Amino acid sequence: MKKTLGAVAVAAAVALSLSACGSGSSAESAKGEINYWLWDANQLPAYQQCADDFTKANPDIKVKITQRGWDDYWSTLTNGFVGGTAPDVFTNHLGRYGELAENKQLLPIDDAVQKDNIDLTAYNEGLADLWVGQDGKRYGLPKDWDTIGLFYNKAMLASAGISEDQMKNLTWNPEDGGSYEKVIAHLTVDKAGKRGDEAGFDKNNVAVYGLGLNGGGDSSGQTEWSYLTNTTGWSHTDKNPWGTHYNYDDAKFQSSIDWFAGLVTKGYMPKLETTVGASMADTFAAGKSAINAHGSWMTGQYTGYQGVEVGIAPTPVGPEGKRASMFNGLADSIWAGTKKKDASIKWVEYLASADCQDVVAAKAVVFPALKTSSDKAAAAFAAKGVDVTAFTEHVKNKTTFLYPITDNTAKVKGIMEPAMDAVVSGKAPASSLTQMNEQVNALFK
Amino acid sequence: MTTLAKHTRPAPPQPGTPSPRGGLRRLGDLKIALFFIAPAMIGFIFFYVVPTIRGVYLSFTEYNILGDPEWVGMDNYTAIAKDPLFWNSLAVTGQYVFLNIVLQTALALGLALLMHKVAKSTLIRGALLLPWMMSNVIAALLWFWMLDYQIGVVNQFIEWAGLPRVAFFGSEEWAIPTQALINTWRHMGYTALLIFAGMQAIPGHVYEVAKLDGASPFQTFRKITLPLLRPVLVMVLVVTVIGSFQVFDTVSVTTGGGPVNATRVIQYYIYQRAFTESDFGYGSAIAVILFLILALVAFIQMKFLKGNESDLD
Structure with a gap:
């Protein structure tokens, strides 16, 4: 050979x-x-x-x-x-x-x-x-x-009284979610017409979710959560490309993921179990979510839906004063x-x-x-x-920041996919990722 | 052979010494037999025996398909013994097989009775086979869309009925039962056909005698149909249980092992390790374990249900 x-x-x-x-x-x-x-x-x-x-x-x-x-x-x-x-x-x-x-x-x-x-x-x-x-x-x-951006439904934004300028200047942090969470909450509407930040909001009967969900995000969280986690100074691996140590045990990462999974508990984001099947973009087009974080390659699809006016805002500014997007x-x-x-x-x-x-x-x-x-x-x-x-x-x-390039990417995904699903569906706390991180890093020994 | 020779040749010239003509004919039979067996034999050797031996060999190696296999002894097997995902896949598969087989066999038995006693029209009997004629993937995708949480027609009906929508494929509790039911729906017609064939082989006079003795339909079914059907039922069970253990396509086109690990059945886990994660040695080792499990299950079924004996004699 x-x-x-x-x-x-x-x-x-x-x-x-x-x-x-x-x-x-x-x-x-x-x-x-x-x-x-x-x-x-x-x-x-x-x-x-x-x-x-x-x-x-x-x-x-x-x-x-x-x-x-x-x-x-x-x-x-x-x-x-x-x-x-x-x-x-x-x-x-x-x-x-x-x-x-x-x-x-x-x-x-x-x-x-x-x-x-x-x-x-x-x-x-x-x-x-x-x-x-x-x-x-x-x-x-x-x-x-x-890169990643926030696709939003212009009509829903207008009826919620949120300006497009506001949408372009969102901030986020893992503690209270910043203005990003406020906007998501306000865009969420239950079946009785109550908004997510109003008293009497019924989180079990939501008609429109503030933020759409694509999945748990497995090892990279490319469109799901990496645009948030990586504003905290956290990164997937010790160095990139060719890192040999993953950082899913980091407190900064886990608190960000806890906030993310918390959106489901608050009723601002659909349950993971409901996302198996129809694609996130189609559900957005059907008017079931107001904002979808997604990749630039989806632009054609989002802007191509009949009867839905779509705007694209940059991802929010994080605790370190900067935005972040995976660059693939x-x-x-x-x-x-x-x-x-x-x-x-x-x-x-x-x-x-x-x-x-x-x-x-x-x-x-x-x-x-x-x-x-x-x-x-x-x-x-x-x-x-x-x-x-x-x-x-x-x-x-x-x-x-770059897509994490390492060896064993398929195996890392094999471990992290069910682990992230368990966290985002609320079956396990983000601290459970510490143990998964040990499994991941054992691949590099 | 000797008894046969006695019957065909009334007066052997000298008992004990084989006649040259008989020996030649036996050789001639062998040639013709080989000729007829050859197509199946070649297929069996190249597509079953050789891959099985190679699979067993690969299970003792580390092999990523692009490089060369590297002998690692029992490493794969010891790793599997400590792999929680392997044990999870066994449990998940077990749950699937149990639901699938119990429901499928019970429903098929009922359908076969109906075919035997009530539905004599070929059209209706044929219609029962329709789901089975659909490809597995198509059947799975069809149900995947009909049962979709957001846009599925079934959930629309559920909502009209005033009940909360059900995430048939998305929730951990429902994912396996849903898939077991889909495959039950697809296979029960075929299984019923096999059982129905078995019922037709039961001689009518047995039923006549039972009727004369005043047996109720339920007694007839329990005391006559079921026992006389046993060899067919055992055959059906062996085949369907083995098939059920090998569920893959439904999972692959719908949930892909998720949510979390709820549908990571053993065949899917083998595929994931081998083809997605390029760990063909590990995948082969799980496949060998599955092979042993299936052999054991089939053996137990044959042994304890006495599948090779009939009560008709």
């Missing part, structure tokens, strides 16, 4: 140097059809456009794009690695690539990046560094990013077993270039990784009448 990989690496190096020498004429492996996979159907049209443009510029290379839903994506990919049928290039996720790199399934692209003078500073800050593995090698070029980025990686290395590298570099990312930006679906393309995407959203500053502000003001 190791031997063949070494040989492959040598061959790749030779091929690279050859293609460098033969100015203009592409090497043998820079021809033919390459397979490219992604999971988001919303982005397929944009990338199909990129592929067509790419083939126009490089007539020798055809790109075949396959879209697979997130649920099947990773198991099919793993089968492909084992069976030798994996795609040459595929969309990669921060939560997964550590394990893939460690198992030598990804092709390091450092040489190509250096040779082709790719400007890594052109990407939004930190995005390119995310894809440098524990071994110091680069395993992907950034394609897009996302995707990248395109190359499978180590590809037979068309040069063509794959060309395609990845094209995907990461302004040529392709501007095409993606124009479709106003996600924010591309390049700074210039991000601005174009924001403009494209604005042209559709959607103000996305709530998301871009986090990047501009540097109030983002």
